[in-house]
Every structure is written in structure tokens, then in C-alpha cells.
Amino acid sequence: MALRTRAVLVHRRTELDELLDRHATRGQAAFFLRTRGRTLADVEARHDAVASARRAVAASVPSSWALAEVERADLDRFLFAPEDVVVVVGQDGLVANAAKYLDRQLVVGVNPEPGTNLGVLVRHDADGAARIIGNLATTVRGAGEAAFAAVRCDELTMVHARLDDGQELRAVNELFLGHPSHQSARYVLAADGESERQSSSGLIVSTGTGATGWSASIAHDRGGRGLPGRTDPALAWFVREAWPSPVTGVSMTEGLLGGDGELVVTVQSDRLVVFGDGMESDRLEVSWGQEVRIGMAERRLRLV
Structure with missing residues (x-):
């Protein structure tokens, strides 16, 4: 029926x-x-x-x-x-x-x-x-x-975060990973075969839809780096205010993800959060040693 x-x-x-x-x-x-x-x-x-x-x-x-x-x-x-x-x-x-x-x-x-x-x-x-x-x-x-x-309709790319305990979160504009008060977060960031221990005020991973918002401001401050278009199968990522020290680096602070590309973040702080589209109340909490994988979601927003 x-x-x-x-x-x-x-x-x-x-x-x-x-x-x-x-x-x-x-x-x-x-x-x-x-x-x-x-x-x-x-x-x-x-x-x-x-x-x-x-x-x-x-x-x-x-x-x-x-x-x-x-x-x-x-x-x-x-x-x-x-x-x-x-x-x-x-x-x-x-x-x-x-x-x-x-x-x-x-x-x-x-x-x-x-x-x-x-x-x-x-x-x-x-x-x-x-x-x-x-x-x-x-x-x-x-x-x-x-x-x-x-x-x-437009099929808009979404961004997806998956924790190693199976929890998931998707967003249309961008995901934020960092400390809930936006103070320094410590973690190991891995992408494209490279990795770096960092201390920063968090990461932003943006879709093309979100390229007019939070990520646009960051990109502008960094010289106008190109951002994906609204329906492009790609994500832009930025590390906010990375802090150089004897044990933390600043060489991996931005990039693009396409296809199966993903960021892998291993948390080295007591408690970090992941939330999407500015909805801090709807968030995942990540503790020391947990791993977060961020990439393009399999789902798309089908907008008429």
C-alpha cells in the first residue's frame, strides 16, 4: 500500500x-x-x-x-x-x-x-x-x-562529525570543535597524511552554504582564501588563533576537504564540544583521548 x-x-x-x-x-x-x-x-x-x-x-x-x-x-x-x-x-x-x-x-x-x-x-x-x-x-x-x-532542487553539501563512541552530528553551515568557553583547546590534528599537536581557540569546518558566515570572516582576515560554492562537494576548514609553543605548532591552520577527505582530531583537553550552525545547546561533548572525524556528510539538504 x-x-x-x-x-x-x-x-x-x-x-x-x-x-x-x-x-x-x-x-x-x-x-x-x-x-x-x-x-x-x-x-x-x-x-x-x-x-x-x-x-x-x-x-x-x-x-x-x-x-x-x-x-x-x-x-x-x-x-x-x-x-x-x-x-x-x-x-x-x-x-x-x-x-x-x-x-x-x-x-x-x-x-x-x-x-x-x-x-x-x-x-x-x-x-x-x-x-x-x-x-x-x-x-x-x-x-x-x-x-x-x-x-x-539544490542538493546542498552538509558537514558531519563522528565520535569514536558512535555519536554523530551534522550541520548545513559549519561545525565548531573547541572548548565550550572558546578558551584554548589542546588536541592533535591530522589531515592529508600530516599531523600536528595544537593549542587554539577551536576549529571551524564550513560547507559552501556556510561560506557567507563564520568562515567568510576568517577567510577575509587571512587574505580572502577561496571558499566552496553552495552546492560544491567540498568543505573548508580553519584553525582559530593557533598558539605556537615548544610543544604545539601552527603549520596546519587551513585547508579544503573533498571526496572522502576528513580531519581527525584527537582530544588532549579535559572537555571539548562539537556543535553545528550556532546551536551550542545541541552539542556533542568530547573528553581526553577521544577521536573526532569530520568530513562531508553522506546526506544532502534537498532544497526546492
Whole structure:
């Protein structure tokens, strides 16, 4: 029996939701905002825009499909199915947050705020997303979910970290490995047949999608080193503020990884962390002597 296609609407709590949780009433929230030179009306307008976009996208889902909604904080507990179409209503970062839990599902990024520029990952407004869902529904009626494999989309490279105890983490933009407070981390770094003991404020390993963010700043400071394009099967890596000493070196501070290339990091600090896309709360903790392997993920983000 054919599985029923499901649209999964991913969203996050708005600033107004958070303010009301903290201050209980609109009046108290308005007072707090005034002390910061802001108005409640602006916050409510953005909240209403997100709510309107969510309603418009939900209304466009055909009756033959199932519909589910999941908030960002619950993504790690939500079970995505292979036949899902994932519609992310929010900013670029929300697409990145969702991507680490996906495995080749189609993703539609929706910018909920009229009049603002579309993002790198949120490429459609609510009306555009509704049209895409309608086209996908027609595709399913004509050829079934297998036809989704031929839908025109960008397949974006992701970066992957695997610990020697089996724990894993993926990211769309970049991974950070270092001390949780960004102070000096000690480790042995191995890449391309070479290795070096280092002390630094951490490593950044970036995809082409992340090449406009954290890694772009580092590359600029180092003379504008070329970074991979958004769909290129390659990663750029940088060591931040490597410290030379009698026992630590600074000769291996940047490079590119392609194909099966990987960085191998053997930790020589009490506790380091690995996190992706700026989500420090969703991290792996690595202790002395553990090994971390970082390279291109087998999975890709299929962004319509």
C-alpha cells in the first residue's frame, strides 16, 4: 500500500511568544520593550506575519496529504518519514536547524515577513510555497512519491562529525570543535597524511552554504582564501588563533576537504564540544583521548 504524503510545517516560537512567557501580559511586555526603545506593535506585526504565513501554507496542503506541525525545540524528538515534504516557515537558521534531522526529504524554505529579502535557504514567500506544494501534489497524483526524486532542487553539501563512541552530528553551515568557553583547546590534528599537536581557540569546518558566515570572516582576515560554492562537494576548514609553543605548532591552520577527505582530531583537553550552525545547546561533548572525524556528510539538504 502506498504511503500517504505528509507536509511537515516547521516553525519556531516568535519573539512575542517569548515575551509573554517572560512577562505574562501584553502590558508588561510593552513596558519592557519601551525601556529598550522598541514598541509592542512592531513585535506583534512580526508575530502576525508568521502566523499568517503558517496559515497560508497549511491551507495550501491538499486534502489527500497529511499535515503535521513541529516547533524547533521538538525537532530532535520528531520522527520524519522519507515521503515527507518539509516546509520551514522562518529564517535561514531554522532551515539549518531542521536539516540535521532530515535524510533527503524535499525542503521548502518560506520567508514569513512580506517586504523583506528572501534568504539563502528561505527562498520563497508564502504564496510561492503554496504554488510549489500544489505542483508537488500534481506530481504525486501523476507518478507517486518516487517522482519527488526528480524534482528540481539544490542538493546542498552538509558537514558531519563522528565520535569514536558512535555519536554523530551534522550541520548545513559549519561545525565548531573547541572548548565550550572558546578558551584554548589542546588536541592533535591530522589531515592529508600530516599531523600536528595544537593549542587554539577551536576549529571551524564550513560547507559552501556556510561560506557567507563564520568562515567568510576568517577567510577575509587571512587574505580572502577561496571558499566552496553552495552546492560544491567540498568543505573548508580553519584553525582559530593557533598558539605556537615548544610543544604545539601552527603549520596546519587551513585547508579544503573533498571526496572522502576528513580531519581527525584527537582530544588532549579535559572537555571539548562539537556543535553545528550556532546551536551550542545541541552539542556533542568530547573528553581526553577521544577521536573526532569530520568530513562531508553522506546526506544532502534537498532544497526546492
